[in-house]
Amino acid sequence: MHRNDKSRRLIVNLQGNDKPRGLIVNQQSNDKPRGRRVDQQSNDKSRGRTVYQQGNDKSRGRIVLTTDLDAMFHMNNSRYLxxxxxxxxxxxxESHVVKTIGQRFHVTNAATNIRFRRSLExxxxxxIVSRFIHWDEKAFYIEQQFVRLSDGFVCAVNICKQATIGCTPASxxxxxxxxxxxxxxTEELRKLMTSWKLSSERLRKSS
Known part of the structure; x- marks a missing residue:
């Protein structure tokens, strides 16, 4: 298998590491992503390939329609989710996990946290720029940014915990x-995970 083929196997983003040990891929959710740029890091002989997949600046992306609006003429909350x-x-x-694992691969949303910064009108x-930001023994954590194409402003950020069924994330x-x-x-994710844990403990005590 060629290294270039292997580099497309999993979409992840390693943060806070000047010398990446894995693949770094930012995947934007255009229907037809274009403009792939590959930078070869010559100092890392084993896993030095860094891949960035970016949408073309002229790409239309998604658009807010009349059916997406709430009473305030903003995109409604349910549409974001x-x-x-x-x-x-x-x-x-696109991470090829489904193709590799097959029918034994299942995930379910265990928690989600969305923060709105500016309305989409x-x-x-x-x-929507989606990326894996972490995984542990039970779940994957995905960050999703709603990026306004006119100026690149991040209008909303969602962090989702997706628990695995039938296998572990590591496997x-x-x-x-x-x-x-x-x-x-990250510190942000750590505090969010703590919040979810406290919520679960409170509900278990009350049930």
């Missing part, structure tokens, strides 16, 4: 690329 679900499916398919064009990643390791937990 629906678009996140579609983008997550696209991310999994009628006929605004935007992209799935090893099947795709044995050299990949999880990106370190």
């Amino acid at each position: 629906r678009e996140c679900d579609l983008a997550q499916t696209k991310l999994w398919l 009628l006929f605004t064009r935007y992209q 799935m990643v090893q099947r795709v690329d044995e050299h990949l390791t999880s990106p370190p937990v």
Whole structure:
């Protein structure tokens, strides 16, 4: 198998590491992504390939339609989550995990946290940039950014915890690329995970 073929096996982003040990891929959710740029890091002889897949600046991306609006003429909250679900499916398919693992591979949304920074208004064009930011013994964590195409502003950010069923994240990643390791937990994600844990403990005590 050629290195270039292997480099497309999993879509991850390693943060806070000047010398990446795995693949770094930012996947934008255009229907027809274009403009692939590959930078070869010559100092890392084993896993030095860094791949960035970027949408073309002229790409239309997605657009806010009248059916997406709420009473305030902004894109409604349920539409954000629906678009996140579609983008997550696209991310999994393009990471080749589904093809590699087959029917034994299942994930389910265990938690999600979305933060709105600016509203998306009628006929605004935007992209959803999805990436794996971490995985542990039970789940993958995906960050999704709603990026306004007119100026590149991140209008909303969603962080989703997707729990695995029938296998562990580590075993799935090893099947795709044995050299990949999880990106370190950011402080933002750590606090979010703590919040989810506290919520679960409170609900268990009350039930």
